[in-house]
Amino acid sequence: MFCREVKNLERPSSSSRNIQNHHQVTHSMPPEKIEIFKSLEKWAESNILTHLKPVEKCWQPQDFLPDPTSDGFYEELKEMRARTNAIPDDYYAVLVGDMITEEALPTYQSMLNNFDGVTDETGVNSSSWATWTRAWTAEENRHGDLLNKYLYLSGRVDMKAIERTIQYLIGSGMYVGLENNPYNGFIYTTFQERATFISHANTAKLAKKHGDLKLAQICGIIASDEKRHENAYAKIVEKLFEIDPDATILAFADMMRKKITMPAHFMYDGRDDNLFDHFSAVAQRLGIYTIADYIDVMEYLVRRWKVEKLTGLSPEGQKAQDYVCALPLRFRRLEERNQKRSKQATSVSLSWIFDRQVML
Numbered sequence: 001m002f003c004r005e006v007k008n009l010e011r012p013s014s015s016s017r018n019i020q021n022h023h024q025v026t027h028s029m030p031p032e033k034i035e036i037f038k039s040l041e042k043w044a045e046s047n048i049l050t051h052l053k054p055v056e057k058c059w060q061p062q063d064f065l066p067d068p069t070s071d072g073f074y075e076e077l078k079e080m081r082a083r084t085n086a087i088p089d090d091y092y093a094v095l096v097g098d099m100i101t102e103e104a105l106p107t108y109q110s111m112l113n114n115f116d117g118v119t120d121e122t123g124v125n126s127s128s129w130a131t132w133t134r135a136w137t138a139e140e141n142r143h144g145d146l147l148n149k150y151l152y153l154s155g156r157v158d159m160k161a162i163e164r165t166i167q168y169l170i171g172s173g174m175y176v177g178l179e180n181n182p183y184n185g186f187i188y189t190t191f192q193e194r195a196t197f198i199s200h201a202n203t204a205k206l207a208k209k210h211g212d213l214k215l216a217q218i219c220g221i222i223a224s225d226e227k228r229h230e231n232a233y234a235k236i237v238e239k240l241f242e243i244d245p246d247a248t249i250l251a252f253a254d255m256m257r258k259k260i261t262m263p264a265h266f267m268y269d270g271r272d273d274n275l276f277d278h279f280s281a282v283a284q285r286l287g288i289y290t291i292a293d294y295i296d297v298m299e300y301l302v303r304r305w306k307v308e309k310l311t312g313l314s315p316e317g318q319k320a321q322d323y324v325c326a327l328p329l330r331f332r333r334l335e336e337r338n339q340k341r342s343k344q345a346t347s348v349s350l351s352w353i354f355d356r357q358v359m360l
Contacts, residue, residue, distance in 0.1 A: 102144035183251035
């Protein structure tokens with residue numbers, strides 16, 4: 001669902017699974033800004049809800065899995081396992097990490113529902129914002145279900161260790177500095193959805209390379225959903241830039257200073273305090289999601305939102321504009337320096353794949 005944190009550039013001050021209260025800021029949006037989101041109700045209905053699909057037209061996990069009611073179920077399962085046996089452990093390490101991230105969906109819905117001005121106060125609110133959050137969650141829920149079942153049937157992974165990790169992650173929550181502020185929040189979700197689209201698209205390509213066309217199809221269809229959701233969130237931010245460019249560019253700069261951290265950064269299996277870092281390192285090495293991808297997303301959003309062309313900004317807004325526009329090039333130079341440094345190859349055992357070793 002969401003991207004990995006940039007590594008080895010400018011790391012956040014705390015990578016601990018426990019964020020202390022004094023690091024947290026809440027409700028940073030001025031109360032008068034809530035009226036902006038109320039005024040956008042009709043606009044969201046016409047421009048954002050259209051990115052949802054009717055349930056009857058959505059794919060479902062069972063469309064891609066062996067049919068347990070079929071007489072040919074066991075043959076289908078044998079064929080599936082023959083395909084999965086050709087895929088290396090490091091690929092499964094990343095696919096499991098992606099699946100675990102998707103399975104922490106309750107946390108993400110809670111996050112969206114805490115944005116001031118767009119909350120679902122009753123749980124069944126008919127506002128466009130509340131309708132989007134519930135329906136987005138329902139569409140995203142299929143991703144974790146499908147990957148979980150596929151990995152379970154593959155027989156290649158330790159499901160108990162994975163399930164324990166999911167329980168830890170949901171129980172830990174997440175803190176990525178959104179401050180209950182929808183300006184910050186919708187910038188974050190746009191970035192994450194695009195990054196996750198890239199990640200799932202690359203797992204699809206790699207699955208095809210390893211000969212599992214069904215898994216490639218699964219990862220590809222999930223990537224397609226992420227791309228559609230990215231477009232919805234990007235439209236929201238485009239609208240905010242149109243009607244309130246100063247607050248929006250300040251929020252964009254704020255999120256870029258904090259770095260876009262993966263919502264699963266509290267990932268833990270009961271023993272590995274650096275599990276998220278290990279998972280991210282394998283993904284980086286395989287080219288599934290890299291620092292270069294992070295920079296590409298940043299550059300893409302600056303271009304899509306026409307940040308360089310913003311006018312009428314306050315002095316603070318102009319400084320934020322200059323900072324954001326210069327950031328991709330700055331990060332590329334930092335990454336070039338990092339690549340020139342020699343890095344000794346190391347390996348780690350992962351509980352998800354029965355403690356087998358993978359290279360980082």
